[in-house]
Amino acid sequence: MRSLVRLWPFARPVRARLGIAACVAVLASCLSLVIPLVLKWLVDGPVAARDPGGVWLGGGCLLLLGVAEALLFGLRRRLVARPLARVEAAMREALYRHLQRLPVSFHDRWSSGQLLSRGTTDLQLVRLFLAFPLTFLLVNATTILVGAVLLLVQRWSLGLVLLAPVLPLMVLCSVFEAKYGRAARLTQDQLGDLTTVVEESVLGIRIIKGFGRHRSQARAFRRLTHALRTSELRKARLLTWILGFNTTLPEIAIGGALVLGTLQVADGALSAGTLVAFLSTALALRWPVESIGFLLAMANEAASATERYFEVLDEPAVDETGRGGPVAGGRAVGGTAVGGPATDVREAREPAAADGPAKESHAPDGPAPAPPREKPPAASGAGGLVFSGVVFRYPDAPPDDPPLLKDVTLHIRPGETMALVGATGSGKTTLTSLVPRLYDPTAGRIVLDGRDLATLSRQEARALVAVAFEEPTLFSATAAENVLMGAERAHEGELRRALAVAQADGFVDALPEGSATQVGEQGLSLSGGQRQRLALARAVVGRPRFLILDDPLSALDVHTEALVEAALRRVLATTTALVVAHRPSTVLLADRVALLSGGRIAAVGTHQQLLRDNPEYASLMSGEGEGAR
Numbered sequence: 001m002r003s004l005v006r007l008w009p010f011a012r013p014v015r016a017r018l019g020i021a022a023c024v025a026v027l028a029s030c031l032s033l034v035i036p037l038v039l040k041w042l043v044d045g046p047v048a049a050r051d052p053g054g055v056w057l058g059g060g061c062l063l064l065l066g067v068a069e070a071l072l073f074g075l076r077r078r079l080v081a082r083p084l085a086r087v088e089a090a091m092r093e094a095l096y097r098h099l100q101r102l103p104v105s106f107h108d109r110w111s112s113g114q115l116l117s118r119g120t121t122d123l124q125l126v127r128l129f130l131a132f133p134l135t136f137l138l139v140n141a142t143t144i145l146v147g148a149v150l151l152l153v154q155r156w157s158l159g160l161v162l163l164a165p166v167l168p169l170m171v172l173c174s175v176f177e178a179k180y181g182r183a184a185r186l187t188q189d190q191l192g193d194l195t196t197v198v199e200e201s202v203l204g205i206r207i208i209k210g211f212g213r214h215r216s217q218a219r220a221f222r223r224l225t226h227a228l229r230t231s232e233l234r235k236a237r238l239l240t241w242i243l244g245f246n247t248t249l250p251e252i253a254i255g256g257a258l259v260l261g262t263l264q265v266a267d268g269a270l271s272a273g274t275l276v277a278f279l280s281t282a283l284a285l286r287w288p289v290e291s292i293g294f295l296l297a298m299a300n301e302a303a304s305a306t307e308r309y310f311e312v313l314d315e316p317a318v319d320e321t322g323r324g325g326p327v328a329g330g331r332a333v334g335g336t337a338v339g340g341p342a343t344d345v346r347e348a349r350e351p352a353a354a355d356g357p358a359k360e361s362h363a364p365d366g367p368a369p370a371p372p373r374e375k376p377p378a379a380s381g382a383g384g385l386v387f388s389g390v391v392f393r394y395p396d397a398p399p400d401d402p403p404l405l406k407d408v409t410l411h412i413r414p415g416e417t418m419a420l421v422g423a424t425g426s427g428k429t430t431l432t433s434l435v436p437r438l439y440d441p442t443a444g445r446i447v448l449d450g451r452d453l454a455t456l457s458r459q460e461a462r463a464l465v466a467v468a469f470e471e472p473t474l475f476s477a478t479a480a481e482n483v484l485m486g487a488e489r490a491h492e493g494e495l496r497r498a499l500a501v502a503q504a505d506g507f508v509d510a511l512p513e514g515s516a517t518q519v520g521e522q523g524l525s526l527s528g529g530q531r532q533r534l535a536l537a538r539a540v541v542g543r544p545r546f547l548i549l550d551d552p553l554s555a556l557d558v559h560t561e562a563l564v565e566a567a568l569r570r571v572l573a574t575t576t577a578l579v580v581a582h583r584p585s586t587v588l589l590a591d592r593v594a595l596l597s598g599g600r601i602a603a604v605g606t607h608q609q610l611l612r613d614n615p616e617y618a619s620l621m622s623g624e625g626e627g628a629r
């Protein structure tokens with residue numbers, strides 16, 4: 001109940017419709033209880049008096065009652081169908097909107113299948129609950145109550161016989177509820193895991209086929225489906241069990257009342273009409289009693305679906321416009337959903353601006369002998385991009401693990417391009433993720449053109465910073481739309497310029513519909529290098545003040561890489577950039593290079609300086625270093 005009560009904010013806008021529909025259903029159900037009373041009148045009156053006119057009248061009344069009952073139930077269905085589809089859509093929208101606002105650390109922890117199943121099957125269960133069990137638990141309870149009163153009024157002794165199973169059935173139903181609730185939760189979680197496996201298998205179909213792993217994948221899938229089938233069978237057994245009791249006990253009671261009633265009619269203590277009416281009322285109550293089992297089952301499934309839904313909605317979201325950390329869970333209802341694909345860090349709208357005065361940087365201490373230590377700049381006064389004593393530990397890292405970034409201090413001067421080099425797993429991507437505030441530093445400061453990043457909202461930070469990751473993600477949209485995610489208001493000229501910088505104009509123009517061609521998952525498949533170039537175009541289209549490139553040219557051939565680099569140099573000349581680099585060719589794009597090692601900036605200098613003075617750097621660049629690529 002506690003979970004289901006939380007649906008109220010979503011059901012509130014349609015409460016009037018739901019209320020009217022429930023009243024209509026109660027009325028329809030009560031009409032069915034009038035039928036036995038007409039029968040009693042018919043049997044004791046016109047039938048006993050052999051009055052054909054009265055029989056026709058009674059038959060006509062019964063027909064009218066039946067038609068009215070059917071029409072009322074039809075009306076109920078019409079009243080709820082459309083509003084409930086809206087409730088489901090609003091809940092899905094709220095979930096999607098909240099997912100967009102959740103921090104990256106949340107998405108690191110949650111599997112996509114669990115999120116998908118919560119946004120699809122779980123919400124369908126909730127809609128079904130609002131459409132049927134919610135109304136019919138109320139309707140059935142009212143019908144049973146009214147019917148019980150009618151039975152007792154007609155013949156209290158027979159009524160008591162019929163009501164005898166009520167108490168044992170209530171106990172059985174509450175035992176069933178507890179057991180079924182647990183089974184429903186388990187099934188829904190297993191369905192989420194299964195969705196993850198299906199999604200991974202579809203996305204990784206090339207790997208599965210390439211390594212001939214379809215059999216082992218099928219075995220893993222079978223294990224999960226077997227577990228799901230076992231849980232589903234348990235639910236079915238529980239349902240059979242409660243339906244059995246809900247049918248048998250009332251049937252036994254009706255049988256007992258029939259025997260007792262017949263004896264009373266034979267003794268002349270009861271009229272035949274009363275017995276017919278009594279039994280008809282009892283039979284009319286059969287369905288409301290029998291259906292309680294599966295209505296409770298549906299309610300339990302909806303309760304655990306609601307619980308799973310709110311587990312996501314209760315996760316604290318990040319406030320994109322505020323300056324602090326996470327905010328309370330997204331309970332807001334209504335509003336506009338984020339349309340189209342997610343755009344975490346792709347906005348970059350502001351043109352390159354005049355930068356403040358450059359500060360002299362010095363080499364850090366640490367394992368490398370040269371160059372001298374990078375002096376922590378006076379953060380608020382320095383232009384460019386400044387990391388000052390930055391410490392970072394992943395939220396889900398074991399508590400006794402040391403931080404990944406221990407003390408990163410680095411100053412990238414305005415307009416300067418700094419290459420970031422380090423062994424695999426040294427934390428380069430992690431460091432770059434801090435700049436667009438995908439994660440916040442555990443300690444220390446990051447300053448953009450004199451403004452502490454912690455004092456900027458995520459929106460402000462992302463308006464200044466554009467990012468291209470090593471894994472280029474394209475969405476099911478046109479090539480142009482994918483690029484323009486980097487700057488919504490950019491015009492055609494800027495799109496062409498960005499495509500040219502990324503050397504993507506040639507292949508984009510050759511697509512069947514040029515830049516209007518659908519690409520991404522449901523569009524044309526592009527090569528890794530083509531995807532990377534579109535992602536690069538997306539990063540530069542808004543002429544960002546700060547550009548973060550995470551090994552953006554790794555999938556390009558030597559020739560294309562040289563062309564992209566030549567064009568990129570012009571962009572980088574007016575941008576403060578941090579470029580994660582694994583190859584000398586990428587490093588040469590940069591004015592200086594920073595070596596990340598042991599969670600610190602171990603050395604800063606030009607490529608030539610570091611090659612000469614720093615053995616670790618030299619080894620990484622020669623490809624000999626442990627973990628170098």
Ligand SMILES: Nc1ncnc2c1ncn2[C@@H]1O[C@H](COP(=O)(O)OP(=O)(O)OP(=O)(O)O)[C@@H](O)[C@H]1O
Pocket residue numbers: 108394395396397404422423424425426427428429430431
């Ligand atoms: N979400 C996460 N939660 C916990 N640990 C993480 C997470 N993401 C990355 N790590 C860990 O942080 C370390 C650094 O990862 P990161 O991707 O920053 O390295 P990198 O230097 O960019 O590596 P590469 O050169 O291979 O791209 C790795 O050991 C990785 O396992």
